[in-house]
Amino acid sequence: MTKKVGVIGGGPGGYVAAIRLAQLEAEVVIIEKDSFGGTCLNRGCIPTKAYAKSAELIHQMNKAEEFGIKISEKPLADGEKLLARKKDVVNKLVTGIDQLLNSYANIKIYKGLAELEDEKTIKIQTDEGEVLEENFDAIILANGSKPSMPPVDGIDLEGVISSDELLELDHVPESLVVVGGGVIGLEFASIYQELGSQVYVLSSRVLKNADGEIQKRIASQLKKQGIKLYNDIRAKKIEQVDGKLQVTAKYKTKDKEEIVTGDYVLMASGRGPVFSGLEKEGLGLEMDKGGVIVDKDFQTSLKGVYAIGDLVKGNPQLAHVASAQGEYVAELIMGHEPEINLEIYPSCVFTLDEIAYAGYTEEELKEKNIEYKSSKFNFVANGKALCAGEPTGFVKILASPDGKILGSHILGPHASDLIAELALAQSSGLEVKDIISTIHAHPTLAEASHEAAAGIFDQAIHMAQPRRR
Template sequence: MFTLVKNIAVIGAGPGGYVAAIRGAQLGANIYLIESGKQGIGGTCLNRGCIPTKTYFRNAEIMSTIKNSEEFGITVDGFHLDGKALQERKNKVVNQLKGGIESLIKSYDNIELISGKASIKDKNTIMVQCDNGEEREISVDNIVIATGSEPTMTETKGVDLEGVITSDDLLDMEEIPETLIVVGAGVIGVEFASIYNGLGSNVILLASRMLKNADMEVRKRITPYLKRQGIDVYMDIRAKEIIKEGDKLRVVAKYKTKDKEVEVVGDKVLIASGRGAVVEGLNLDGVGIEYTHKGIHVNDDFETNVEGIYAIGDVNDVGIQLAHVASSQGVYVMEKLMGIKPEINLDVYPNCVFCLPEVAHVGLTEEEAKEKGIEFKSSKFLFGANGKALTLGETDGFIKVLADENNKIIGVHIIGPHANDLIHEGALAIANELNVEHIAKTIHAHPTLSEAFAEATLGLNDQAIHMAKPRKRR
């Protein structure tokens, strides 16, 4: 039987686009992968997001360890951070990963990587203004938009002043600001506040609320941890105006629930208010694709209102701006287009915050379970009672596990050492509808941090070994 080979255009080579391209090629499609030279292979995640920030995060971890080295019987004198060397290491890591992805793409003869700016002429035609000056018209069966997102600025007066920056700007700086004011305490704001505090900046964090999607107990615990590190945290407050005073910036902020203002002064002001979809130049209006400031509207299959055109990752209006979710959406769309019945569960995906201590969660929070009317029980195990955490000198935090009335695990929330690695046992449990008994009969190695997850889970049935004997339930 003769099977017609599909031609599919993927616009954007970030973690959504390049993964979609590779999966489509594996399934036999001819792929045109189009990426503007402005950012290059890997998208925001590799060039200006996940990877650069995590290289900086590692530096902050090392700096924190050095500062506390006397706890381990080590005295260190006269250390300092070289901002230029920090940049060079970050660029080296990025370029190594970029080269690896390029090699992966080149290993597929049915992927053509095109450097240029793509515009959609109609549902079967892509126009590309190539970086080499050539203009190409490409005919395809389907189009996948994966152009990602970019930092957005608030409407605060003075955001256009010199020294008011985005996360992109901050990652390009070789110098570490003496005083950094961070506006916003979502994932981006908390990560940069913690990282730059670790790198030596005096950090001031202005937050209307802290990590809004995290479990309330985690949200309450992270604030004193950040303050203890030396970060000045102002909660329930909004930046009202930014004023330039010589080479400094003064931020006037107003509390939301009381008639009071606060003024803080710093060298740089980081606006960490979120990210918006990159749609400029795609000709969405010309093609009739529906979109808002939240992104391109898609259905459950990530298809736009124009048949045959899809949007994955940060650019769509699903509202989950995570690299691993973009990749999963890319695989889903390609499998659907190539006749495979795909599966994806956007209710279960790990959320990771790379701050000190780390924060991670998956599944339902206590607040969400209550809103849904789900009967649940929770159990918490403190890292202070875990042998490996004690040896690391990182005993702050806990692992909390939620289970429903049938003992099925429905939520896992971690604040503490290596939270972003530990969360995946919870993700695996929830995605596969495992219950407390499944975890109980899995032997966890000693001494490891993963024992804390086992203990927290066993605590749901009052079987935890390293917790005090539970009180009788009434």
């Protein structure tokens, strides 16, 4: 018997779930109030990567003489053309998702608002003004998230913006104050500093979930890039002074204040779940301000109703995690035993020196009293990195004494691509010896992962041995 499944939300969790359900021969209805692709495609991952590429090109052009190339004029970012290119990239990908969904005869698409009536029913108000109800055998909630604005005096002033609004600017600000040292804040800081803004970052803690060594090194790299970074500090108030925005911030551990001024203030303090359509009185959906509460299989307090992605309390806010959860729940609903490993997933930060990691940090291993060995290989000793003029950073592997990979951490060129090999090894239960025994092409950045793995057992060829006394 064919199952009918409703999906609320067409972001990276929702549309992937819908497609996987259709592949498994379910009858699928998906409701999206905006454009398909969700925050990631329309206001997050993809737009920022479009800008990040422009920032990278400016960075490379500013270093052109190192490569024997003379450029007569200093490269300048054109805000209007940056915005136009970003929109073009986004539109192409949104159109692609539309075409994908429409290619499945068993997926019905509604554009409009969805409201969960009970564990079997969704009320739909279409963009055309039609109101209807559909009944389902199962429902997947993939509402996503929105920027959260912290309680700071002056938060409503003109020019105090979220990441959504920053991505719609048609010019590069002369100066930008970023409040928040997480992924969103640091990515925008790195991008706009390179595009020509003077960026100030007010951070209570830089990348709190990253390995401690990466936290220290990325702070140093951001400062080297020209960013004014203030750590262990919190914004207290924002005021308009002489046509600019002045931010007063206080250190957490000392009685001292800092005052920074910019044309715009980006509030990058994180994102919160979107509860739209889920708050009907008496519904019985268990949730709090942190998100919807689910069990190990992402089923909510309502039987047959599942939640995935940013909507879920405590969930990592990563598009690829939402997509994996969408596939997992789709397979579960259709009676399959999902084989997706949801425990290991890479986290990536697209600063100018990229960051990527999977598994435990050193701090977590110490806290859990887990015995481990650490090996680190620096890109300065990697031929491909030197040829590319990108010798900063490292690959670091944490492993048990017998070689089980516990964590992988990369800071440097193409970290977001390099982490795939190490995440695959961890997810598949492979060990350090499996990486060591695999021939890696030369010259490539991936050799750094091979050397870091070999270093666990003191077998690295291009890693100098400590001096013996």
